[in-house]
Amino acid sequence: xxxxxxxxxxxxxxAPRGTExxxxxxxxxxxxxxEVGRQEFELCGYYEIRTPVFEDTxxxxxxxxxxxxxxxxEMYTFSDSEDSSITMRPESTAPVMRAYxxxxxxxxxxxxxxxxxxxxxxxERPQAGRLRQFHQMGIEAVGASDPxxxxxxxxxxxxxxxxxxLNGYKVKINSIGCEKCRPVFRNILxxxxxxxxxxxxxxxxxxxxxxxxxxxxxxxxxxxxISHHMPxxxxxxxxxxxxxxxxxxxxxxxxxxxxxxxxxxxxGLDYYTKTVYEITHSSLGARDAICAGGRYDNLIxxxxxxxxxxxxxxxxxxxxxxxxxxxxxxxxxxxxxxxxPAPSIYIVSIGEETKKQCFYLLNLLRKSNLSADFDYEGxxxxxxMRTANKLGVKYVIVLGPDELARGDVKIKxxxxxxxxxxxxxxxxxxxxxxxxxxxxx
RNA sequence: GUGAGCGUAGCUCAGAUGGUUAGAGCAUUAGACUGUGGCUCUAAGGGUCGCGGGUUCGAAUCCCGUCGCUCACCCCA
Numbered sequence: 001x002x003x004x005x006x007x008x009x010x011x012x013x014x015a016p017r018g019t020e021x022x023x024x025x026x027x028x029x030x031x032x033x034x035e036v037g038r039q040e041f042e043l044c045g046y047y048e049i050r051t052p053v054f055e056d057t058x059x060x061x062x063x064x065x066x067x068x069x070x071x072x073x074e075m076y077t078f079s080d081s082e083d084s085s086i087t088m089r090p091e092s093t094a095p096v097m098r099a100y101x102x103x104x105x106x107x108x109x110x111x112x113x114x115x116x117x118x119x120x121x122x123x124e125r126p127q128a129g130r131l132r133q134f135h136q137m138g139i140e141a142v143g144a145s146d147p148x149x150x151x152x153x154x155x156x157x158x159x160x161x162x163x164x165x166l167n168g169y170k171v172k173i174n175s176i177g178c179e180k181c182r183p184v185f186r187n188i189l190x191x192x193x194x195x196x197x198x199x200x201x202x203x204x205x206x207x208x209x210x211x212x213x214x215x216x217x218x219x220x221x222x223x224x225x226i227s228h229h230m231p232x233x234x235x236x237x238x239x240x241x242x243x244x245x246x247x248x249x250x251x252x253x254x255x256x257x258x259x260x261x262x263x264x265x266x267x268g269l270d271y272y273t274k275t276v277y278e279i280t281h282s283s284l285g286a287r288d289a290i291c292a293g294g295r296y297d298n299l300i301x302x303x304x305x306x307x308x309x310x311x312x313x314x315x316x317x318x319x320x321x322x323x324x325x326x327x328x329x330x331x332x333x334x335x336x337x338x339x340x341p342a343p344s345i346y347i348v349s350i351g352e353e354t355k356k357q358c359f360y361l362l363n364l365l366r367k368s369n370l371s372a373d374f375d376y377e378g379x380x381x382x383x384x385m386r387t388a389n390k391l392g393v394k395y396v397i398v399l400g401p402d403e404l405a406r407g408d409v410k411i412k413x414x415x416x417x418x419x420x421x422x423x424x425x426x427x428x429x430x431x432x433x434x435x436x437x438x439x440x441x
Numbered sequence: 442g443u444g445a446g447c448g449u450a451g452c453u454c455a456g457a458u459g460g461u462u463a464g465a466g467c468a469u470u471a472g473a474c475u476g477u478g479g480c481u482c483u484a485a486g487g488g489u490c491g492c493g494g495g496u497u498c499g500a501a502u503c504c505c506g507u508c509g510c511u512c513a514c515c516c517c518a
Contacts, residue, residue: 412478
């Protein structure tokens with residue numbers, strides 16, 4: 001202990017690197033995104049599921065893939081009191097599938113649609129739109145292989161972005177084939193790339209043996225030039241995958257979702273098959289994806305479940321909000337028109353002896369579902385009025401010694417500065433009458 | 442893990458070539474006929490100049506280290 005009593009202990013705590021606090025004034029956009037997401041998901045028949053934020057480490061190794069960066073170096077892993085290994089979830093697809101299998105949900109109904117909203121954890125160096133604790137909202141449509149289902153998921157994401165007024169996003173899609181055709185393509189690609197081995201960047205040279213597909217995604221100019229001349233996976237898809245891709249693309253057109261086929265689009269997670277897609281926003285810079293998803297027909301069987309396919313996506317919420325802010329600051333007309341909740345009535349008390357009655361009134365209003373607040377700091381009437389004004393309340397109730405003696409209150413309508421007197425007993429009735437027309441909407 | 446840039450009041454930032462008590466705007470609080478808002482005016486509070494060391498008569502300003510933040514790379518939502 002410090003014996004020097006004069007020395008105050010200095011405050012030194014900080015939110016850990018890569019995490020952020022969403023302060024009250026920042027909440028509006030989050031709310032909007034979350035509410036729109038929920039509505040849209042539920043509109044399309046998806047049900048919310050919440051899984052733990054941590055899971056058995058093996059779940060992620062099994063599903064995401066042992067050789068991926070996520071598993072190799074980005075997971076928050078620790079051991080709990082027993083000798084089992086626990087990992088903070090780096091994504092939510094695997095946990096949702098785990099729940100689906102654990103409760104054998106496929107036995108009651110094979111096809112089920114889930115959505116989730118929540119934090120995810122990845123130990124990476126933070127960067128614009130990328131954090132260590134970040135939030136995703138996503139869907140998983142489990143138990144069907146219909147390509148139209150792939151399209152449904154894309155359309156849901158697109159509609160969410162439309163409804164939050166996020167202009168300027170791009171849908172990129174590709175097919176990465178299945179366990180039948182992908183190995184064939186991988187070998188051909190590898191062969192062809194080996195011819196150019198010395199021209200590839202160092203990293204890509206090592207990728208030749210580890211993950212050939214990733215080379216197609218490399219941003220190095222030389223690698224780009226080389227991969228430009230490489231064959232496209234689209235030319236090597238098996239008939240089944242070809243048909244699948246065709247249906248996806250045609251029906252995207254039919255329902256009016258513009259997209260770009262990006263033959264170089266690959267995914268970082270092992271479990272994808274056939275359709276993969278990504279929605280990006282150009283305002284974001286280097287890390288520009290706001291949504292990523294695709295089909296994973298082997299994940300469930302790989303995890304030891306029945307062999308059924310599924311599709312899903314995850315929307316990166318901070319990336320989306322960042323993009324939304326960029327869009328909003330550009331269009332001057334749509335100034336930060338996002339409402340934060342505030343009470344609509346403020347009660348100004350004057351003098352200690354009136355506080356009790358004010359507090360009684362406050363509770364009366366609140367019990368009737370009217371939003372109201374009052375002063376707990378013992379400040380002057382003027383200061384209380386200032387607070388009321390800052391809060392943007394519509395009405396102020398003033399109750400001082402005079403009113404107390406008469407058994408009434410003054411109600412000030414802030415917009416017009418008009419004041420009226422009311423018996424204390426009539427206050428609630430007065431506000432309820434005011435409320436009812438708007439409530440009936 | 443690698444590289445670059447930045448680090449001055451709650452916030453946004455000024456503070457050339459080192460020189461007496463570190464500034465502004467916004468925000469906060471209090472006043473302007475002592476029971477009342479928005480505008481205006483006045484005043485006040487608030488800063489170990491990220492931290493540690495060095496150079497110097499003297500450093501927010503130069504050098505080194507360190508921590509933190511940001512952006513980019515790898516990878517990814």
